[in-house]
Structure formats: C-alpha cells, structure tokens
Amino acid sequence: MSYSEEKGDVNSPSNSAKRFLWSRQFWGAGIVLSSVLAIGAWTHFPAETPPRSVKIIQPVKLDTTPLPALTVPEPEIEAVVEAEVEAPPSNLHFKGTVARNESLTQLLGRKGVSLETSLKLARQTRSVYNWNRLRSGKSYSIEMTNDKELVSFVYQVDNNLKLSVERDGEEFNARFIETQYDIQLEVLEGRIQDNLISAVLDAGGNYQTALDLEEIFAWQINFFKDLRKGDSFKIIVEKKMRDNQAAGFGRIRAATFFNKGESMAAVYFEPDGGIGGYYAPDSRPLKKQFLKSPLKYTRITSGFTGKRFHPIYKKHLPHRAVDYAAPRGTPIYAISDGEVMSVSRNSRSGKHIKLKHRNGFVSSYSHLSRYQTGLSVGKKVQQGQVIGYVGSTGAATGPHLCFHLRKNGKSINPLTFQSPGGPPLDEENMTAFQLTARQGMLVLGYPEPTTT
Numbered sequence: 001m002s003y004s005e006e007k008g009d010v011n012s013p014s015n016s017a018k019r020f021l022w023s024r025q026f027w028g029a030g031i032v033l034s035s036v037l038a039i040g041a042w043t044h045f046p047a048e049t050p051p052r053s054v055k056i057i058q059p060v061k062l063d064t065t066p067l068p069a070l071t072v073p074e075p076e077i078e079a080v081v082e083a084e085v086e087a088p089p090s091n092l093h094f095k096g097t098v099a100r101n102e103s104l105t106q107l108l109g110r111k112g113v114s115l116e117t118s119l120k121l122a123r124q125t126r127s128v129y130n131w132n133r134l135r136s137g138k139s140y141s142i143e144m145t146n147d148k149e150l151v152s153f154v155y156q157v158d159n160n161l162k163l164s165v166e167r168d169g170e171e172f173n174a175r176f177i178e179t180q181y182d183i184q185l186e187v188l189e190g191r192i193q194d195n196l197i198s199a200v201l202d203a204g205g206n207y208q209t210a211l212d213l214e215e216i217f218a219w220q221i222n223f224f225k226d227l228r229k230g231d232s233f234k235i236i237v238e239k240k241m242r243d244n245q246a247a248g249f250g251r252i253r254a255a256t257f258f259n260k261g262e263s264m265a266a267v268y269f270e271p272d273g274g275i276g277g278y279y280a281p282d283s284r285p286l287k288k289q290f291l292k293s294p295l296k297y298t299r300i301t302s303g304f305t306g307k308r309f310h311p312i313y314k315k316h317l318p319h320r321a322v323d324y325a326a327p328r329g330t331p332i333y334a335i336s337d338g339e340v341m342s343v344s345r346n347s348r349s350g351k352h353i354k355l356k357h358r359n360g361f362v363s364s365y366s367h368l369s370r371y372q373t374g375l376s377v378g379k380k381v382q383q384g385q386v387i388g389y390v391g392s393t394g395a396a397t398g399p400h401l402c403f404h405l406r407k408n409g410k411s412i413n414p415l416t417f418q419s420p421g422g423p424p425l426d427e428e429n430m431t432a433f434q435l436t437a438r439q440g441m442l443v444l445g446y447p448e449p450t451t452t
Contacts, residue, residue, distance in 0.1 A: 091151055094142040104131040107140070112148040121153070121165060125174035129163050159240075159248050181240040181247060187443065189234035192227060199233070209237060209249050211296060215384070216252060216266045216278050219288040219419060221259050224300050224324075232258045234444050254440030265446045267437045271429040277422075281437045281446065283430060288419035289357070291335045291383060293324070294365065294403050295390070300415075301325045301400060320411035321366075321404040328369055328399040330390040334381040335363050335405070343375055349402070350394025353387055359407075359420070366402040367394050 094111050105118040122131050134155070143151040153165040162177045190203035200210035213235060214223050221227070238250030256265045266286055270276030278286045302323035338357040345351045349366035353375070356362055369391025381387060392399045405412045425433055441447070 092144045092146060094144070096140060098134050098136050098138050098140065100136045102134065102136065104134060107134070108142070108150070108153070111142055111144065113142075113144070113150050114148070117150050121150070121172045124172045125165055128174040128176075129157075179242070179247075181242055181250075183250065184239045184241055185236055185253065186239040186249075187234065187236055190232065192229055192231040192233075194229075196223060196227065205235075205237065206249055209235075209252070212252050213255060213257075214296060216255055216286065217257050217259075217264065218292045219286055219290075220264055221257065222292045222415065223296075224293060225415065226259060228260055231260070236440060236443055254437075254444060256441075256444050256446050263446075265441060265444070267433075267440050269425075269429075269433045269436055271426065271432075274429075279425065279433065279437070281441055283425050283433055283437075285422040285424060287383075287422040289336050289359075289383075289422065290361075290405075290417070290419040291333065292419075293414075294333050294335050294363075295324045295326055295330060295401060296333075299325050321364075321402050322414050323400050323402050325398070325400045326390045328389075328391055330399075330401075331386045332365055332368065332388045332390060332401055334383060334385045334387050335403075336361065336383050338363070338381055340375060340377050340379045340381065340387075343371055343377060346394065348395045350396065351388070351391065352394075355381060355387075362406045364404040364406075366404070367391055367396045367400060369393065369399070 098107060104122055105115055108118045108121075109115065125131075139156045141154045143153075145151060149167075151167055155163045155165075156179075157163050157176070160179050162179060163174060164177050165172050165174045186204075188200070188203040188205050188209075190199040192199050196214060197207060197210045200213065201207070213233060233255065235255040236253040238253065240247045240250055251268060252266075254265070254267045256263065258264075265281050266278040267281060268276060268278055280286060300322060302319055334355060336355075336357045338355040338361075341354040341356045341362070343353055349364075351368035351371065352364065352366045353368065353371065354362060354364045365388060367390075368388040371388045372386050375381075375387055390399050390401050403414060405414045405417065
C-alpha cells in the first residue's frame with residue numbers, strides 16, 4: 001500500500017469518487033427538503049391577493065347604510081298625515097260685475113245660492129242697504145262652501161265704499177267698508193279756453209276735481225261772470241291708486257289760479273284736532289261767511305236791477321235778486337250756515353225756501369222742483385249743504401233759480417256783495433301751517449308765503 005492511500009490523499013481517484021457521490025446525495029436531499037417545505041408552506045398559508053384585485057373590490061366596501069326618510073319621530077308623522085286627511089276643503093270664490101237689470105237673487109242664483117238664502121240676506125240687511133239699488137257694471141265677490149252655502153258677499157257701492165255681508169250662523173250682517181287707496185301726489189295745470197270743467201279734464205283731472213277747484217276759490221272768483229279765456233290754474237292733487245291702477249282723484253292739497261290779471265293761491269291745512277280748510281299762503285282763511293253762488297256751473301239770465309220787464313206779468317218790475325238758469329234737478333246749496341225760516345209754496349215763487357243767517361242776513365230760493373228730504377222749519381243747515389233742486393214752479397218760463405239776499409230787511413246784490421271773512425288760524429298752529437304752505441307753493445312755483 002502506498003503512502004498516499006495509507007494517509008488518505010485527497011487527490012487520489014478513490015477519494016474523489018467518494019466526494020462526488022457524497023455531494024450529489026447532499027444536494028439531492030436539499031432539493032427534496034426544500035420541495036417539502038415549499039409544498040407545506042403553500043398548503044398552510046393562502047396566497048396574497050394581487051394588487052389589481054384590491055382595486056376591483058374597493059368600491060364594494062362603500063358604506064351603503066340607508067339614511068332615515070324623515071327627521072321626525074314616527075308618532076309625529078302619523079299625526080301630520082291624520083291632520084291632512086281631516087282638513088276641510090277650501091271654499092269657493094267668485095268675482096264678477098252686476099249684469100244689466102240683474103237683481104240680487106238672480107246674481108246669487110247664478111252662482112248656486114238658493115232663493116231662500118238670497119231672500120233671507122236681503123231681508124236681514126235691508127236696514128243697511130236697499131238691494132234694489134244694485135247697479136250694472138259694479139263689481140262684487142262671493143265666497144261659498146263646496147255645498148253652496150253662502151259665506152260672504154261683497155258689493156262695490158262706489159269708488160270709495162264697499163258693502164260687506166257676512167254669515168254668522170243663521171244670520172247675515174252687513175257693514176260698509178271704506179275703500180283703502182295708496183295716495184300719490186300729482187301736479188296738474190291747465191288754461192281756460194271754454195270753461196273750467198273742460199280745462200281740468202284736458203289737464204288730466206276729472207269732473208269732481210273741477211268742482212273742488214271751483215269751491216276752493218268760490219269766495220274770490222265768481223265763476224259765472226269772472227272767468228276769462230286765458231285764465232290758468234295749477235294744482236297739487238291726491239291721486240288714488242288701487243292694485244297699481246289709478247282710481248280717481250282725492251283732495252286738492254294746494255292750488256294757484258290766475259284770473260283777470262290777479263294771481264291767488266290756496267293751501268289745505270288741518271289743525272291737530274280741528275277741521276281742515278283752505279287758507280291763503282299768508283294764513284288768511286279763504287272760506288268766508290257766504291258762497292259766491294248757490295249753484296255750480298250755470299248762467300245768469302237776469303241780474304239785480306230796479307226795473308226789468310217780467311216775461312209772465314208783461315210789465316216792468318223791480319228785480320232785487322239774481323236768476324240762475326240751470327237744468328231741472330240741479331242741486332241748490334245753502335249759501336251760509338243758518339236755520340230754516342220757511343219751506344212753502346205760492347203762485348209767484350213756486351216752491352220756496354228761506355234761510356236765516358247770523359249778523360241779520362236772510363237768503364231765499366224760489367221756483368224749486370222739490371225740497372231736500374228732511375228739510376223743515378227750524379232745522380240747522382251748513383254752508384254748501386243741498387237744500388233743494390232747480391225747477392220751474394210758480395211764475396217761471398223755464399227751469400231756473402231766483403236767489404235773493406237781504407241784510408236787516410234790505411235787498412243786497414249777490415253779484416257785488418263782499419262776504420265777511422272766516423275765522424283765522426290759532427297762533428299755536430301757525431308754524432306747522434307755514435311749513436305746509438311753503439312746501440306747496442315751492443312745488444307750484446308761487447312766491448314764497450309771507451309771515452303774518
């Protein structure tokens with residue numbers, strides 16, 4: 001045996017073969033062991049979810065818990081539903097205008113109101129309003145239940161007044177309601193070409209505005225004989241508005257008038273707790289004891305004279321009065337505050353009224369067609385109050401008023417008579433008046449008022 005064999009030389013062939021065999025067995029065992037461990041781990045632990053799976057599953061994990069339908073507890077919801085079920089149906093409402101020759105029963109009957117109910121309404125409200133006075137074109141409104149029971153009826157009597165009828169059990173109650181307006185101030189101005197009414201209408205006003213303007217200056221201007229072509233006026237007037245629509249005019253707040261070369265002005269002022277009236281810008285009251293005339297817008301057919309040929313008696317006689325021609329039925333006004341002395345009739349004067357005034361004045365009115373209802377001896381009357389109506393009774397050839405004015409028994413020419421003035425403003429109201437007057441006159445372009 002050689003030395004190398006004896007010592008186990010690693011480089012000998014036999015030893016090399018042994019090492020190769022050992023290495024192969026070792027690696028084989030390692031591979032087997034690794035395989036076993038890998039298989040065991042694969043079966044014991046689940047595989048990780050791929051990243052793309054996360055993106056797919058993420059939306060499914062959103063919170064889909066439903067929100068509550070209402071925020072009130074269930075008992076309250078039931079109460080609400082129950083109340084809605086039990087609420088009565090709304091009433092029926094109708095609006096319209098009265099037809100030509102239509103009666104109250106016909107009007108209500110067209111809307112389903114029974115004849116019995118209509119007659120009951122008319123009977124129970126007769127003391128407030130006479131339903132025979134229904135006028136075609138006037139507006140109304142009706143409220144009824146669904147079973148045709150009348151609840152209320154409102155009738156527009158005129159531009160300023162409504163009549164409201166409401167049911168109270170088995171009774172109907174009626175009351176008048178003043179129409180509420182929004183007020184705007186408007187300036188109107190015009191020039192006289194023919195008469196005052198036409199000039200006011202051309203300026204945008206109405207008939208009543210013309211009457212009011214004439215009444216304001218009735219103590220300064222005789223509109224029967226003093227008005228001239230070319231005279232002019234300018235006024236601040238209340239314009240009534242309802243539902244953004246013009247509904248006529250109200251009071252004149254301030255006015256100027258140019259007549260026969262003279263300029264005059266008026267301001268409306270109402271003292272605290274007192275009665276309103278018109279004053280000159282320097283606070284002098286325009287209202288005097290007597291009106292210039294007992295009629296509006298007529299013509300003078302016979303003046304005050306000591307000798308006039310009478311058309312009935314066919315001879316010359318004194319005429320200590322003024323005759324005003326006017327259509328039959330024209331209202332006649334008391335020329336001043338006073339008391340009724342007589343309401344009579346005779347062959348010459350026809351239907352005749354005589355009034356007694358303070359300071360010894362007496363006025364008389366002849367040839368009337370009729371007297372104002374309720375006029376009697378001893379009754380008090382106010383300036384401007386209607387006392388009768390123009391006619392042609394007695395010795396008259398046509399409808400006219402014969403007006404006579406006396407003082408202490410002596411006849412006075414009404415056309416030249418200068419009436420005493422009215423009461424002045426109290427000193428305590430002077431500051432407020434001057435402010436009102438100054439504002440009005442500045443708008444109208446009138447010279448600023450002087451201080452009294």
